[in-house]
Amino acid sequence: DAGVIQSPRHEVTEMGQEVTLRCKPISGHNSLFWYRQTMMRGLELLIYFNNNVPIDDSGMPEDRFSAKMPNASFSTLKIQPSEPRDSAVYFCASSLGTPGTGELFFGEGSRLTVL
Amino acid sequence: KQEVTQIPAALSVPEGENLVLNCSFTDSAIYNLQWFRQDPGKGLTSLLLIQSSQREQTSGRLNASLDKSSGRSTLYIAASQPGDSATYLCAVKGNQAGTALIFGKGTTLSVSS
Numbered sequence A: 001d002a003g004v005i006q007s008p009r010h011e012v013t014e015m016g017q018e019v020t021l022r023c024k025p026i027s028g029h030n031s032l033f034w035y036r037q038t039m040m041r042g043l044e045l046l047i048y049f050n051n052n053v054p055i056d057d058s059g060m061p062e063d064r065f066s067a068k069m070p071n072a073s074f075s076t077l078k079i080q081p082s083e084p085r086d087s088a089v090y091f092c093a094s095s096l097g098t099p100g101t102g103e104l105f106f107g108e109g110s111r112l113t114v115l
Numbered sequence B: 001k002q003e004v005t006q007i008p009a010a011l012s013v014p015e016g017e018n019l020v021l022n023c024s025f026t027d028s029a030i031y032n033l034q035w036f037r038q039d040p041g042k043g044l045t046s047l048l049l050i051q052s053s054q055r056e057q058t059s060g061r062l063n064a065s066l067d068k069s070s071g072r073s074t075l076y077i078a079a080s081q082p083g084d085s086a087t088y089l090c091a092v093k094g095n096q097a098g099t100a101l102i103f104g105k106g107t108t109l110s111v112s113s
Helices: none
Strands: A005-007 A010-013 A019-024 A031-038 A042-050 A053-056 A065-071 A074-079 A088-095 A110-114 B010-014 B019-025 B030-038 B044-051 B056-059 B062-067 B072-077 B086-094 B101-103 B107-112
Touching: A005 A088, A010 A019, A019 A088, A019 A110, A031 A074, A042 A065, A042 A074, A042 B101, A053 A065, A074 A088, B010 B019, B019 B030, B019 B086, B019 B107, B030 B062, B030 B072, B044 B056, B044 B062, B044 B072, B072 B086
Parallel strands: A010 A110, B010 B107
Antiparallel strands: A005 A019, A019 A074, A031 A042, A031 A088, A042 A053, A065 A074, A088 A110, B019 B072, B030 B044, B030 B086, B056 B062, B062 B072, B086 B101, B086 B107
């Protein structure tokens, strides 16, 4: 299997622009997670889905952030409008079973820089 | 709210040394604990998963232990090698249904040859 695939790997944008990050989980996995990693705060859970349904989005920092999972093989994380403090590495991860019970597999991450 | 702490934040050792990385968590009602490795610019790779009913898990030169009652886990690396240089993160999942993994900030290990 190709593993969790994220795109783009790097994104540089200007403040106020819309950013869309994409994720393809491992085939057959039914839990999907979006994390954000910064030096200051470490790895923070933003939102996760189980069977394409959002279970907990309490980690989403503001209404500027939104995530969707239209089907079992695709998810997006959108930031609109983006701000410099959104600069971070955004990771998507997937697992089999209910959230947290199975081994978690991470993508390579999308490094976002907002100028 | 569960909090996961890893101390030290960074560790440097010479090649061949045995070492222990520490992880502590505030809420002992956990379902499992996982240790991950992260190389610079890369995603996280799962190393070991310990269920709450287990005391330890082993994989090659790695051994992870879990003491739920004291809220602690250790990752033991035997005969360290330069290739072990990376950041090691632990993460815990709570017992409540629908909770996801909560991560520590990691320990960055440097093994010199």
